Amino acid sequence: MSVETPDIADIRADSVGDFYFPENHVYDAGYGLSEKTIDYICDVKNDPDWVREFRKKALKVFEEKPMPTHWATTDLNNIKFEEFRYYLAGDRKAKRSWDDVPEEVKKTFERLGIPEQERKFLAGVEAQYDSEAAYSNVKKVVEEQGVIFMNSTEALQQHPEIFRKWFGKVIPTGDNKFSALNSAVFSGGSFIYIPPGVKVKHPLQAYFRINSEQFGQFERTLIIADEGAEVMYMEGCTAPKFETATLHSAVVELVAMKGAKIQYVTVQNWSSNVFNLVTKRGIAHEDAEVRWIDCNIGSRLTMKYPGVVMKGRRARGEVISIALANTGQHQDTGAKMIHAADETTSNVISKSISIGKGRATYRGLVHIPKHLKGCKNNTECDALLINSSSRTDTYPAINVRGNEHATQHEASVSQVSAEQIFYMQQRGLSEAEAMSLSVNGFINDLVREFPMEYSVELKRLIDLEMEGSVG
Amino acid sequence: MSVAAPIAEPEMEKPSSPPLSSAPTELTPDFSKLEDAPEWFQSRARAAWEEFQALPMPGLRDEHWRYSQSKNLSLDGLHLAGETTEAEKQAAMEGSKGLSHVAARLIFLNDRLIHSQTDGLEHGVVVLPFAEALRTHGDVLQQYLMKRKADLGSEKFAALHLAHVRAGAVVLAPKNAVLKAPIEIFHWVSGVNSLVFPHTLIVAGDHAQVTVLDHHASLRDEVAQSVAVADFVAGNGSHITYVNSQELADSARALHISSTTVARDAQVKALQLQLGASFARSESVSDLAGEGSRSDMLGVSLPFSSQIVDMRTLQNHLAPRTYSDLLYKNALYDKTRTIFSGLINVADGAHYTDAYQKCRNLLNSADSEAVSMPGLEINADQVKCSHGATSAPISEDELFYLKARGIPDQESRQLIAIGFVEDVISRLGHEELIESLDRRIEEKFARQAA
Numbered sequence: 001m002s003v004e005t006p007d008i009a010d011i012r013a014d015s016v017g018d019f020y021f022p023e024n025h026v027y028d029a030g031y032g033l034s035e036k037t038i039d040y041i042c043d044v045k046n047d048p049d050w051v052r053e054f055r056k057k058a059l060k061v062f063e064e065k066p067m068p069t070h071w072a073t074t075d076l077n078n079i080k081f082e083e084f085r086y087y088l089a090g091d092r093k094a095k096r097s098w099d100d101v102p103e104e105v106k107k108t109f110e111r112l113g114i115p116e117q118e119r120k121f122l123a124g125v126e127a128q129y130d131s132e133a134a135y136s137n138v139k140k141v142v143e144e145q146g147v148i149f150m151n152s153t154e155a156l157q158q159h160p161e162i163f164r165k166w167f168g169k170v171i172p173t174g175d176n177k178f179s180a181l182n183s184a185v186f187s188g189g190s191f192i193y194i195p196p197g198v199k200v201k202h203p204l205q206a207y208f209r210i211n212s213e214q215f216g217q218f219e220r221t222l223i224i225a226d227e228g229a230e231v232m233y234m235e236g237c238t239a240p241k242f243e244t245a246t247l248h249s250a251v252v253e254l255v256a257m258k259g260a261k262i263q264y265v266t267v268q269n270w271s272s273n274v275f276n277l278v279t280k281r282g283i284a285h286e287d288a289e290v291r292w293i294d295c296n297i298g299s300r301l302t303m304k305y306p307g308v309v310m311k312g313r314r315a316r317g318e319v320i321s322i323a324l325a326n327t328g329q330h331q332d333t334g335a336k337m338i339h340a341a342d343e344t345t346s347n348v349i350s351k352s353i354s355i356g357k358g359r360a361t362y363r364g365l366v367h368i369p370k371h372l373k374g375c376k377n378n379t380e381c382d383a384l385l386i387n388s389s390s391r392t393d394t395y396p397a398i399n400v401r402g403n404e405h406a407t408q409h410e411a412s413v414s415q416v417s418a419e420q421i422f423y424m425q426q427r428g429l430s431e432a433e434a435m436s437l438s439v440n441g442f443i444n445d446l447v448r449e450f451p452m453e454y455s456v457e458l459k460r461l462i463d464l465e466m467e468g469s470v471g
Numbered sequence: 472m473s474v475a476a477p478i479a480e481p482e483m484e485k486p487s488s489p490p491l492s493s494a495p496t497e498l499t500p501d502f503s504k505l506e507d508a509p510e511w512f513q514s515r516a517r518a519a520w521e522e523f524q525a526l527p528m529p530g531l532r533d534e535h536w537r538y539s540q541s542k543n544l545s546l547d548g549l550h551l552a553g554e555t556t557e558a559e560k561q562a563a564m565e566g567s568k569g570l571s572h573v574a575a576r577l578i579f580l581n582d583r584l585i586h587s588q589t590d591g592l593e594h595g596v597v598v599l600p601f602a603e604a605l606r607t608h609g610d611v612l613q614q615y616l617m618k619r620k621a622d623l624g625s626e627k628f629a630a631l632h633l634a635h636v637r638a639g640a641v642v643l644a645p646k647n648a649v650l651k652a653p654i655e656i657f658h659w660v661s662g663v664n665s666l667v668f669p670h671t672l673i674v675a676g677d678h679a680q681v682t683v684l685d686h687h688a689s690l691r692d693e694v695a696q697s698v699a700v701a702d703f704v705a706g707n708g709s710h711i712t713y714v715n716s717q718e719l720a721d722s723a724r725a726l727h728i729s730s731t732t733v734a735r736d737a738q739v740k741a742l743q744l745q746l747g748a749s750f751a752r753s754e755s756v757s758d759l760a761g762e763g764s765r766s767d768m769l770g771v772s773l774p775f776s777s778q779i780v781d782m783r784t785l786q787n788h789l790a791p792r793t794y795s796d797l798l799y800k801n802a803l804y805d806k807t808r809t810i811f812s813g814l815i816n817v818a819d820g821a822h823y824t825d826a827y828q829k830c831r832n833l834l835n836s837a838d839s840e841a842v843s844m845p846g847l848e849i850n851a852d853q854v855k856c857s858h859g860a861t862s863a864p865i866s867e868d869e870l871f872y873l874k875a876r877g878i879p880d881q882e883s884r885q886l887i888a889i890g891f892v893e894d895v896i897s898r899l900g901h902e903e904l905i906e907s908l909d910r911r912i913e914e915k916f917a918r919q920a921a
Contacts, residue, residue, distance in 0.1 A: 403839065409859060
């Protein structure tokens with residue numbers, strides 16, 4: 001289908017990514033989800049038989065699993081799965097140079113400031129336009145180190161021996177309803193393999209965006225850092241606004257082998273009509289470390305609980321999370337820390353800001369089973385409420401067995417200090433500026449964890465979200 | 472498994488049982504015995520029985536039973552507690568050596584009043600057995616009896632309680648009545664598979680002050696179940712202090728559902744002491760309904776062997792300028808489990824709320840397990856709310872300090888555990904009550920050592 005395109009000059013830039021370009025899809029699986037949809041996707045993508053089988057099994061699991069509304073928001077019931085299109089692709093082959101990228105896609109990325117960031121900081125770019133990578137550029141230096149960085153579709157065909165070994169192992173199909181959905185219709189996403197001992201100096205990056213009305217995007221990312229390897233991966237999301245809900249349901253699996261280190265950074269800024277239901281989990285083997293650095297802005301509903309399974313001795317897991325919920329938005333985010341070996345340590349720091357009628361929820365799980373020794377967890381959740389109708393919730397669950405562990409959880413809810421605002425206004429700042437400065441101060445220690453260009457963008461996004469929230 | 476819980480939680484139960492349309496005939500109430508009761512009570516009891524039969528047993532998908540299982544309170548094979556012998560009555564009387572100075576003491580055995588002493592009451596405070604209160608203060612009971620719906624998971628059991636409640640204490644303190652001495656109530660259970668329904672209702676008028684100590688105990692170590700309900704209504708500026716001391720036998724099972732309504736400038740302190748029972752569950756709701764109201768929710772559990780203690784709480788801030796403070800401490804031994812699930816809810820418009828919630832677990836064995844689920848739901852922005860949860864073993868430094876002063880290891884550990892829970896007990900601010908609870912805690916340690 002095609003969407004009427006307004007003149008660029010007429011577009012109100014309410015938030016970054018709040019615009020769209022005409023669609024031009026060569027492949028379209030149509031509306032709704034059935035075995036026929038799966039066959040269409042498999043045929044178009046030339047999937048091997050095992051993938052076809054995998055997808056069809058996943059579809060059954062998805063259909064059987066109930067919506068998790070016994071603990072989650074009933075807004076999930078408003079998702080009409082039959083009204084989505086599950087596969088669209090503009091050009092199935094990833095582009096190798098910027099010149100080959102379609103002009104309309106370039107415009108979109110330019111509006112988001114991607115090329116500039118790429119020139120400055122990025123070692124490799126994997127930008128996804130709808131279901132397929134529209135641009136892929138891996139620096140020579142990274143290739144020379146033996147790093148494999150490509151989209152998941154390519155990886156499935158070119159590196160099946162590595163891909164199949166780990167695919168679906170960290171997050172099984174039946175983990176939850178939405179991981180099952182992703183397993184049935186996954187398309188695109190990144191695959192990264194870092195050979196033993198290789199430390200990738202520059203962050204690898206991919207951008208995803210949705211540019212079709214009623215279109216669900218189901219990227220699947222798999223990152224494997226072999227023994228002693230180190231990598232930072234960055235992901236950013238924006239979506240143009242449409243009147244009907246859009247569905248984004250990704251699965252991200254990370255595998256950190258012995259002594260490896262993976263940092264996964266997300267700055268997400270979906271528009272307020274997107275259901276963003278994401279399953280992210282990493283496995284950390286002996287002495288390995290998995291860090292999720294997550295910033296969630298926008299969307300109608302985000303459900304995302306990055307997790308780390310600490311499988312090897314002395315493994316470390318960390319989730320640093322910022323959530324900003326404005327009117328009409330519900331950020332239901334958190335962390336899962338599963339200790340499965342001795343002397344494992346985990347740390348969760350979560351900060352949320354609720355503006356207008358926005359709702360931010362922290363949902364966490366810390367699990368330390370019996371017969372383990374010397375496990376430690378620290379969890380801190382802080383919530384800031386900006387307006388009287390703002391809402392915040394915290395639902396942690398800490399399950400500890402045995403007398404050789406230490407866990408601590410602390411959460412606080414507060415509002416911007418009136419004295420602080422008064423102090424700043426005394427020094428010539430407007431109330432809105434003072435409020436923005438105060439909010440940025442609240443999350444500043446976490447923002448510093450983000451790569452530099454992201455932290456700049458983050459502050460700008462927060463300023464945009466704060467506009468009109470006071471006074 | 473849900474998105475929120477990727478790991479198989481321990482001891483999963485089968486999905487919800489179908490509604491108990493055919494409730495055990497042993498549990499069918501004999502409504503003919505209610506002929507003397509007020510009409511409103513008869514109809515409420517009948518409606519409650521209907522509700523009990525219609526409601527399913529809580530199952531896997533019930534968030535209020537997360538990490539726990541309602542089958543631990545299975546009613547199969549249970550029967551209403553029956554008549555007792557003179558010897559049993561005598562044993563109950565002898566076991567009810569509680570506080571030395573009380574304003575009143577009621578002793579129940581199998582939901583039947585066996586002793587009533589009310590000579591210490593003053594300022595118009597009345598303490599009545601439930602059946603008598605129905606006759607003489609029916610209007611008060613009609614106004615307050617279980618008006619706050621149980622909504623922390625045990626609606627079915629609350630309905631069963633209301634269908635069967637015949638015994639318990641009703642404490643009514645008129646306006647400005649300050650009762651210094653505490654009121655002590657004993658609920659004894661006897662007989663294998665006996666089921667009892669102890670009830671406590673405390674209504675404190677404006678600026679009244681009253682202290683109540685409830686004991687739940689077994690005559691012998693046998694399977695039995697107590698489904699208790701306690702409701703507290705604190706009028707403007709009043710003070711209520713309440714302790715539930717659960718000392719049932721290790722084979723018994725206990726459920727205690729309590730609700731508190733705190734009016735303007737009133738204060739309620741309620742402590743749950745869990746010492747006995749193979750499975751003990753408490754559900755405590757505190758509605759802070761008036762400006763300036765305060766609720767202190769306290770809990771101590773000392774599970775040994777394979778005991779399970781399941782605690783669910785709600786600090787419900789409904790009015791502006793309210794204060795609540797929750798402190799639950801659990802010292803776990805052997806193969807025991809504790810589950811704490813607490814929620815601070817700040818309603819829309821309940822500004823200037825100051826709420827705190829803390830659950831601390833002292834893990835003393837490799838097989839003990841503590842689950843903490845402290846929660847916040849905040850719908851107002853002018854608030855100060857926080858919670859904390861910790862789980863850790865005894866500090867090696869503390870242990871070394873005591874051992875260096877010649878105190879043996881076992882004794883040092885016990886001292887540290889007693890000190891650990893003491894700061895909860897001491898918050899009661901009532902010396903004789905504190906001494907009494909300390910004594911029971913020490914007795915429990917002595918029994919375990921033996």
